[in-house]
Amino acid sequence: MRFLRIAWLVLRKDVAIELRSYEILSTTLFFAVACVAIFSFAFVREGQAPVDAAAGILWIAIAFSGTLALGRTFERERYGETLKALLLAPAPRPAIYLGKLLGIVALLFATEVIVVPMVAFLFSAPFFSRPGLLVALLGLGTIGYAAVGTLFAAMLVRARTRDVMLPILLYPITIPVIIAGVRGTSALLASPVDEPVAMLWIGLLSFFDVVFVTLSLWTFEPLMTE
Amino acid sequence: MVMRKLFVPMLVITAAMFAYSPIAIANAPYESTMRLVQKIFYYHFPAWMALTVSVTVCTVASAVYLFKGNARADRIAAAAAEITVIFGLFGLVSGSLWGRKAWGVWWQWDARLTMAFLLELIFFGYILVRNYGGPGAEKLAAAMGIFGGATAPFVYKSVDWWRTVHPKTSVMTTLGETSPQMWYVVWFCTFTILLFMGLLLAARIRLEEQRATLDRLYLEAED
Numbered sequence: 394m395r396f397l398r399i400a401w402l403v404l405r406k407d408v409a410i411e412l413r414s415y416e417i418l419s420t421t422l423f424f425a426v427a428c429v430a431i432f433s434f435a436f437v438r439e440g441q442a443p444v445d446a447a448a449g450i451l452w453i454a455i456a457f458s459g460t461l462a463l464g465r466t467f468e469r470e471r472y473g474e475t476l477k478a479l480l481l482a483p484a485p486r487p488a489i490y491l492g493k494l495l496g497i498v499a500l501l502f503a504t505e506v507i508v509v510p511m512v513a514f515l516f517s518a519p520f521f522s523r524p525g526l527l528v529a530l531l532g533l534g535t536i537g538y539a540a541v542g543t544l545f546a547a548m549l550v551r552a553r554t555r556d557v558m559l560p561i562l563l564y565p566i567t568i569p570v571i572i573a574g575v576r577g578t579s580a581l582l583a584s585p586v587d588e589p590v591a592m593l594w595i596g597l598l599s600f601f602d603v604v605f606v607t608l609s610l611w612t613f614e615p616l617m618t619e
Numbered sequence: 620m621v622m623r624k625l626f627v628p629m630l631v632i633t634a635a636m637f638a639y640s641p642i643a644i645a646n647a648p649y650e651s652t653m654r655l656v657q658k659i660f661y662y663h664f665p666a667w668m669a670l671t672v673s674v675t676v677c678t679v680a681s682a683v684y685l686f687k688g689n690a691r692a693d694r695i696a697a698a699a700a701e702i703t704v705i706f707g708l709f710g711l712v713s714g715s716l717w718g719r720k721a722w723g724v725w726w727q728w729d730a731r732l733t734m735a736f737l738l739e740l741i742f743f744g745y746i747l748v749r750n751y752g753g754p755g756a757e758k759l760a761a762a763m764g765i766f767g768g769a770t771a772p773f774v775y776k777s778v779d780w781w782r783t784v785h786p787k788t789s790v791m792t793t794l795g796e797t798s799p800q801m802w803y804v805v806w807f808c809t810f811t812i813l814l815f816m817g818l819l820l821a822a823r824i825r826l827e828e829q830r831a832t833l834d835r836l837y838l839e840a841e842d
Contacts, residue, residue, distance in 0.1 A: 541766065548762065553753040561747055562759065565740035566766045569773060572733070604769055615685045616762055 396491075399484045403492020407466070408499065417465045418503055425458035425508045433515065445579035447518035452534070452574045454508055455501065456567070459538055460560055462500050463546040466493070471550045480617055490613040493547065494606075497539040505531055518582055526581055526591050533598035534574035537605050538567050544609040548616045570605075573598045623825075630818055636811040647804040656720040659713055661804055664791070665812035666710040667735075671771070673703040673816060674738070677745075678768025681761040693757050694831065696764050698823035700745045702816060707739040731785040734774040741767040 411417055432450040436442045470476035479489055509531065513520040520527055545562045549555035577594030580587040640661070650657035677699035683692035714732070719725050726732065745763045752759050791805075 551755055561744050565737055565744050568737050608769055616758055
């Protein structure tokens with residue numbers, strides 16, 4: 394109970410700080426929109442994009458803007474030297490990790506609420522034909538991505554080269570999640586909707602989530618100890 | 620100490636086995652459809668087996684280093700990660716050459732190839748982090764090693780889960796019945812390459828250890 398309470402307090406702290414300025418949310422959102430625009434230039438021919446390009450564009454926008462959000466969230470902690478204070482607090486480290494993870498996930502969900510309809514609108518992609526499956530894919534994919542991202546961004550706070558290192562560490566490890574997200578989402582775009590394939594990828598995403606979250610909770614404590 | 624005494628005899632044995640392996644491969648029967656092209660399998664499969672072993676070593680050593688703070692485990696992990704990259708590269712190149720002849724393309728974005736490519740990227744990332752991560756990079760690298768090890772089973776099982784062009788893992792388990800001569804040659808080559816990998820690992824760990832000793836001596840001399 395205490396564990397969840399601490400995670401909740403860390404989350405509430407992050408949300409409260411963000412609500413004061415909307416700094417990370419607005420920059421992340423802007424970056425995601427810019428990503429979508431750049432990819433539309435790459436794929437659109439004669440006013441039309443390939444049918445399943447929307448799935449790839451959506452997930453790349455989420456992954457790239459996610460890196461930005463992760464970097465900024467922990468940069469804020471580093472600047473105020475508050476991460477050190479958090480780690481000094483008599484709280485279990487995994488609870489702190491969980492709180493930070495929920496904060497990042499909330500931030501990414503907020504971005505997706507805008508970006509997904511935008512991609513659907515711009516590429517006339519029928520994302521919402523199966524809302525349940527779409528939510529499952531986005532939710533599980535975001536959690537898997539953020540689980541690894543939060544761990545690596547947290548431990549990079551002390552590294553001098555953190556800006557370069559975050560993508561180097563994060564992308565290779567989270568590509569399986571991105572692949573599952575993209576393939577699952579493009580199954581939703583097929584007509585008729587390819588439900589068995591979407592379910593297969595949802596299953597795989599849940600599996601990735603369990604593995605990544607467990608590993609992160611397990612390694613957060615020794616990784617954050619000097 | 621034991622390793623240092625055994626190193627030269629083992630090196631001689633491995634070299635002899637390597638010298639014999641082309642003869643054994645030449646004597647193995649032709650595969651019915653791919654004929655001569657299939658012979659690359661006798662080095663392709665062993666390379667990935669060596670990679671499996673070195674990934675396992677790297678993951679376990681990374682975890683030991685992270686939880687016990689054992690500096691020796693860190694050196695073993697670093698050595699294993701480099702060897703993983705080398706054998707991964709060898710496996711990718713040999714697979715690409717084989718694919719060119721068997722499938723008609725150098726590269727196919729199928730599940731096994733994609734995942735193998737990813738694994739290679741992860742361990743390449745490990746080396747980058749170690750070299751350019753600055754102080755404390757060992758821990759970052761250890762996390763990379765553990766997560767890399769966690770994705771390795773996906774690479775192995777990917778061909779069974781998704782329909783792809785790459786042969787399934789069941790090819791190896793049934794080979795003993797379908798063609799005993801081929802089976803024998805494959806395992807001979809695998810054993811040779813695993814020995815070679817072990818020797819590389821031992822040499823690389825020794826290099827790391829001597830580097831650590833040198834660093835310590837420098838620090839002592841400065842004081």
